[in-house]
Amino acid sequence: MQVIILKNNQILLCQVEPSEAELPGEPDVRLLEPYELVEGSLTRWLKDVTIQNEMMIHSDQILTIVEPVQALISSYNEVLQER
Secondary structure (H helix, E strand, C coil), X not given: CEEEEECCCCEEEEEEEECCCCCCCCCCEEEEEEEEEECCEEEECXXXXXXXXXXXXCHHHEEEEEXXXXXXXXXXXXXXXXX
């Protein structure tokens, strides 16, 4: 699991898998079980628009990727177990 900070300042916790875009301009990063960190709480990312738990984004939308602190890892694992 990693913390992804997007250019729009959203903070996501998820598994990240790079993938090959079939055509230039297509999304090239797969996010598995993405959750957004909002005011200390984890919420399933895009929960109001999709039931998917796997999403593709363009790598150019990512500002940085970092390792999470232990407290976030614990919270993320708890949220996944509740699903």
